[in-house]
Amino acid sequence: MPRDAKATRQRLLTAARTEFARYGIAGARVDRIAAAAASNKAQIYHYFGSKDALFDAVWESLVTQVINGTPIDVGDLAGWAADLADIYADYPELMRLVAWQRLERAGDPPLPMSVRSVERNIDAIGKAQAGETVTDRFRPDIIFSLILHLATLWGDMNPDVKAAVELPDRDTRRSIIGQAVSRLLS
């Protein structure tokens, strides 16, 4: 792909991520995405084919970002959890996109690249359990799920809870998630 085309495609992806995070898939407007990317609707259809396929591309780029940005460290699962919590703190759009995807794409088949990553992580936890460096109190897939879920604590509060909870600063949020995972696995 020529450099200009690549840059346009990337600008469209970035604008689409913001639009989908705000309005969801059904609510997203292709013309707003085109305008925000200083492009036009024809370019969107040229590069992606449809609004739904544009969402697929956004989703795949997001999953890739999370997977590559936070490689598992079975020697320090608490630290890994804290890193995951940082990602959600730094990119609040992620939580919204994940939620829209689950609500509007409940019937989608899983993403093979992502399933493989999850399986590799679970496998790594299982091996660490076999080597007795990680507790076998929970099954490896349960440990993986618990860590992933705990890391989303701060992005997942509803307004009524937020109104009553004093949100700690980023470092404290990070350390609470690390501490919680340490306790779970100690």
Next chain:
Amino acid sequence: MPRDAKATRQRLLTAARTEFARYGIAGARVDRIAAAAASNKAQIYHYFGSKDALFDAVWESLVTQVINGTPIDVGDLAGWAADLADIYADYPELMRLVAWQRLERAGDPPLPMSVRSVERNIDAIGKAQAGETVTDRFRPDIIFSLILHLATLWGDMNPDVKAAVELPDRDTRRSIIGQAVSRLLS
């Protein structure tokens, strides 16, 4: 309110809960709700005023159900967490409604009745900490948030995780949540 009117209103609320859980607020169709409730659009406007106000009524009934269905037990926070997990297992619509509300109503003011309930629960945890029956490892509002969040573990998995995780049966799910909270607070 006469008995028939009360019954109609309740049928509309029930049908609306299903419709909003499936399609969200923007996507919900008042005529589908009316048909599912064996009623008509005029009745919806008569009893609730608008689609948005109908969602408000659904939301309030849902929050009331969760609050009344799972009173806190500071003597057994692990058991309380397990009860919360049961509610999400038994009413999968809840998780979807909570997610739609957060996405489509991010700017809504918190619900006073719900904030008061959260504050009472946090207060109860704080008193138990003062009486040294609950650990003070985490602040009381953090303990409350951690428990509430852990209880949603099973309803919050994305398809890629679900494809790789063997979902335990209801009793085991309940016991894992209880065990996780026990570890956090032990």
